[in-house]
Amino acid sequence: MIMGAAKTNPGRFFEDYTVGETIHHAVPRSVGAGERALYHALYPARHALYSSDEFARSCGLKQSPLDDIAAFHVVFGKTVPDVSLNALANLGYAEGRWLKPVYAGDTIRSTSEVIGVKQNSNGKSGVVWVRTKGHNQRDEVVIDYVRWAMVRKRDLDAPAPEVVIPELKPALAAEDLVVPEGLRFDEYDFTLAGEAHRWGDYEIGETIDHVDGVTVEEAEHMMATRLWQNTAKVHFDVSSRPDGRRLIYGGHVISMARTLSFNGLANAQMVVGLNGGAHANPCFSGDTIRAWSEVLDKAETGVPGVGAIRLRLVATKGGAPFMLKGEDGKYLPDVMLDLDYWALMPM
Template identity: 65%
Template structure:
């Protein structure tokens, strides 16, 4: 009898199934340092304990996406070890900042299944929740992933596609306890732009680009204990390439967005996200953002911007997203819709 885990295939999932994911993971200052070594991030709140204290946070949190990647990585052995690709996200809310010393563990519930027409793969929808060592929710999200079938002849399950919200309502955004931007240090943060300086429909070209390499994306993916075969094993894909983890592209684009959105300090929610095309080593990533909405919060000096963050392979001078046919423009890798907290 084998003792190894081959991962779940599409026919192993049932709607309502609850998966308790193994290996709780303690966040350390090393995670902060490695994240900064991999991505060109410079946001002041996670970079400076002094700055974090000046805006009312008793401890400097790590980047929001560190918590996301760690929590996401826990789900891979049970949800997406046999994935073709991760397809999208919805209804992701960051409930509280994660600080070094916090231990995260994740559980998921299967909320939908849909076999593809080819009969060889299917889409699995899950809702995942990450809690800390006190049992408090750190973040939760829904995602859907295309997974191989073990047996193409296995009968298709009843199709269940969950109804997921297109946006987290601004009144449901969770502002960290004590956050106060009323005495915000714009000089230390790096840019003077306030919440009121951004207009709905405005597009911001983040200018800089970063070329992906295999060592960096594999290091990042191992850091989050993400074991998906397609990221490491050149025999896992027909073309013999390693697929770059979609979260690596998210973090790279988020880091690049500092240029123009340096004061978008904290991610409050991810409304939707789509990995439009695969990224591979050698691709050069650029990013641009569009302001989709603005909202006020009850926290002193804190506003929220709803932003569309787009990552492209190669530079997109026109900052276009879709062509006249409604299809994504060539070279678009990521389309991410999120709320960020900014000073008013």
């Protein structure tokens, strides 16, 4: 038997990252019209701008774009083999911006710049920060965000790198947000959108229980993760975790919570900013995801009729709404997601 050089990709380990390097991720992916139907089959997605070409055109867009979170999943999925294949945990997000809508027919690829590294005190793993950009076929950046993950070391004796922790904004300002070219809400049809509540009807500090729940099924979350070409072993291989359970991809929880938020936030149409996020506790098949939101801030965008609303979106596995952390400051065990984002809404 001839033993050749290894041709398979074992993924990167902590010591393989160098601050300042740019990683060009394989494989570009063209999204088609069926993407919307499949996304709506996986989640109870009902926001009108992403459901109807005619509604989107009445709002100044050329057609209904791919759901913003679905576009995020496409970009994120490209990065997994190079960033988080050997990750112990995906720790957080910051400075995320949706810069251009993604439409059927667009081809998306991803690049990531390593912007920070810090070895953990146990010497067995470390945290890696990357700034990821999704590009379309015209090389326009459609999404730009920072995330950080805890990654295993391959060689426990490898020396710790110089610590570099990037300075990140605690939240995007309204002027950091990009309103898609042509977007307008002057002919917005609130009846077709599903709710009458507009930007001025929401108050900072207000909380909204989205009421509905969806139980996660094993086959559906694996189908979703395959759709985004996310290759992380913990989502597919029961032997990759000590408890023998497949971990639900955090993006699946984000999508489910965002679509559940339609009930109460039907007019929060476009996600344009991601200020931060934490996957507080794991999600497994059989868990029932429920969601609630808190209004954190509001701002005008400079585009007539288009307002920005900053929301905290919390996904739970059935816990009481509006409960987030205990007296010890830690997330309650039934909280799975704490997401801070900006959306656009008619004024």
